[in-house]
Amino acid sequence: ALTKRVTCDDGNVTANKACCALFPVVSLLQEQLFDGSECGEEAHSALRLSFHDAIGFSVNGGKGGGADGSILIFNTTETGFHANGGIDDITADQWKVFPQTGLSAGDFVHLAAAVGTANCPGAPRLQFMFGRPPPVAAAPDFTVPEPTDSVTDILARFADAGFSPEEVIALLSSHTIAAADVVDPSIPGTPFDSTVGTFDTQVFLEVLLKGTLFPGNGPQPGEVESPLAGEMRLQSDFELSQDPRTACFWQQMINDQTRMQSQFKAAMAKLQVLGQDTSKLIDCSDVVPQPATFSGPISFPASFSQSDVQQACSSAFPAISTVAGPAPTLAPVPGS
Ligand code: HEM
Numbered sequence: 635a636l637t638k639r640v641t642c643d644d645g646n647v648t649a650n651k652a653c654c655a656l657f658p659v660v661s662l663l664q665e666q667l668f669d670g671s672e673c674g675e676e677a678h679s680a681l682r683l684s685f686h687d688a689i690g691f692s693v694n695g696g697k698g699g700g701a702d703g704s705i706l707i708f709n710t711t712e713t714g715f716h717a718n719g720g721i722d723d724i725t726a727d728q729w730k731v732f733p734q735t736g737l738s739a740g741d742f743v744h745l746a747a748a749v750g751t752a753n754c755p756g757a758p759r760l761q762f763m764f765g766r767p768p769p770v771a772a773a774p775d776f777t778v779p780e781p782t783d784s785v786t787d788i789l790a791r792f793a794d795a796g797f798s799p800e801e802v803i804a805l806l807s808s809h810t811i812a813a814a815d816v817v818d819p820s821i822p823g824t825p826f827d828s829t830v831g832t833f834d835t836q837v838f839l840e841v842l843l844k845g846t847l848f849p850g851n852g853p854q855p856g857e858v859e860s861p862l863a864g865e866m867r868l869q870s871d872f873e874l875s876q877d878p879r880t881a882c883f884w885q886q887m888i889n890d891q892t893r894m895q896s897q898f899k900a901a902m903a904k905l906q907v908l909g910q911d912t913s914k915l916i917d918c919s920d921v922v923p924q925p926a927t928f929s930g931p932i933s934f935p936a937s938f939s940q941s942d943v944q945q946a947c948s949s950a951f952p953a954i955s956t957v958a959g960p961a962p963t964l965a966p967v968p969g970s
């Protein structure tokens with residue numbers, strides 16, 4: 635099929651003339667929010683923000699507007715919710731850039747997440763749909779899952795927002811570029827896997843390794859023992875990796891970059907338009923930068939092997955080699 639191409643005044647090419655307005659916004663985001671296209675703290679936080687914005691929605695009605703940017707506009711309300719701990723840093727950073735763009739808050743929050751994620755090697759190129767109207771109200775409290783929640787409660791909240799258990803695990807691929815600032819405030823920037831700057835499947839492997847330590851003043855609420863000094867493990871990630879409803883979805887991600895990318899991309903495409911009338915949105919995915927590739931394979935961190943895996947799915951476990959040397963100590967993410 636022939637794809638329509640439009641050349642914008644600045645020379646960029648896109649499928650739809652309306653998308654031309656977004657290329658300068660992408661450049662602004664890269665310069666002013668992401669420190670020059672980095673996969674750093676702000677990119678990670680922009681992805682988390684898109685989730686906390688969008689999940690304020692119910693297919694049964696009676697919750698918020700979903701992926702509408704309410705978390706930015708009504709941040710004084712939503713950053714006060716316990717589950718949004720630490721989100722105030724990225725809302726403050728985004729407030730400095732947002733007024734320069736002319737975008738709606740929903741378009742801004744969800745474009746920033748797509749662009750920030752694209753700065754991380756190995757990420758899929760996320761879809762971006764353009765044209766969300768301004769948000770009308772803050773989301774209510776208790777829509778964002780917490781690491782202290784049970785698997786039953788987490789799956790129920792996601793089901794209420796329209797997601798299957800397999801899609802929940804797909805969305806949790808995001809924790810491959812994640813770190814915690816407020817779970818244990820004594821150790822801000824503590825990563826969830828040993829490759830926090832790469833959108834690989836390492837987090838799915840490392841959450842299965844036998845936990846032996848708390849990286850700071852643990853245990854904190856929502857924290858369980860991790861296998862590596864300097865690594866944070868969320869109780870929710872661990873329980874989802876072990877639960878019969880999700881353990882095989884979790885294990886299937888390990889060292890399958892293609893599966894992870896396509897499932898994460900599809901689930902994010904759904905998340906980032908929750909509550910929106912998609913018939914009124916324009917597909918501007920071609921303004922999102924193409925992420926660098928990660929070719930893999932992943933490895934066990936040094937000193938770990940198959941015998942350290944707490945396998946909870948009966949399918950064959952993928953063969954994975956071990957990095958040479960002594961067990962690593964992970965460094966915190968700078969700027970946290
Ligand atoms: C069961 C569901 C989830 C729970 C309980 C959960 C919980 C958490 C917690 C406690 C943190 C650390 C916050 C801090 O201390 O600073 C975190 C970080 C993060 N989460 Fe989740 N999360 C969930 C699902 C998701 C989803 C669906 C996404 C995106 C699609 C996401 C993206 C992130 C990212 C990118 C970070 C790192 C932020 C940064 O490094 O600044 N999470 N999550």
Ligand SMILES: [Ca+2]
Pocket residue numbers: 809810811827828829830831832833834835836837
């Ligand atoms: Ca990673």
